[in-house]
Amino acid sequence: MPSSDVPLYLQLAATLRERIQEGVYSAGKPIPFEAAICDEHGVGRMTVRRALAVLREEGLIRTKRGGASVVRAECVRETLILQQNDRLIGRMPSREERSELSLDVGVPLLEVHRVDGTTERFAADRVEIIGH
Amino acid sequence: MPSSDVPLYLQLAATLRERIQEGVYSAGKPIPFEAAICDEHGVGRMTVRRALAVLREEGLIRTKRGGASVVRAECVRETLILQQNDRLIGRMPSREERSELSLDVGVPLLEVHRVDGTTERFAADRVEIIGH
């Protein structure tokens, strides 16, 4: 549906995103192989891979080498209280922080600076912050 | 000096990230052209582009078509108070939200659900949340 001057990989990403949100591809289950997507949409593998990268960076899918991409299930979020004068910022983690905290691609980092000077870091998809 | 079984594009990304953090490439100023990076490191253009994509997704650089990538300057953050029982979650924005809120690639979204049922969304690089 998007106008045709939108790059192919974005049009494809939009189509796949829709299918995820409508449950055609459901949470926890794999989406079709790259080759199948190439065939279905008549595009090259690079275009498919870029489209999947978009969805990965949006946190919608997770990809393992050698296996199909899987629709990410919504995590159960731990509730976290932000105490008075605690400061919080959100940002993307570096590669190192990603492996330290076992973060998937497309998951931001929440950094809480406590009044006492300590800092804690959380995977944004596993916590919900609540005002005290 | 990462071990040599680390993908080329990640080794290159690490090198460039170091230079940014050490100020060799300084905030607000452009880094070398893709072609120059190819030459300096003896790698193909795709490898350079993937390395730059890594840095972009980490929020370290911004790329304009037709011009060199620029080192992102740290934004001045507006302070925002999280009221009692306000709930906050962090996630990556969709492409649509990115254009609505003028978010750069690599900038997460902070979503605040107020007690009164309203929801506000903020660019994570432009706010700092503080507990009330």
Next chain:
DNA sequence: CCGGATTTGTACGTATGTATT
């Protein structure tokens, strides 16, 4: 449990489009 087939990841090349300088 092993091994081969399958599938994704990396890396390169080429050509063309398009925005910036």
Next chain:
DNA sequence: GAATACATACGTACAAATCCG
């Protein structure tokens, strides 16, 4: 308007991880 440099999109080949019989 021309040159430059990034963006898209096709292709190939091989490596590495997973899956399955």
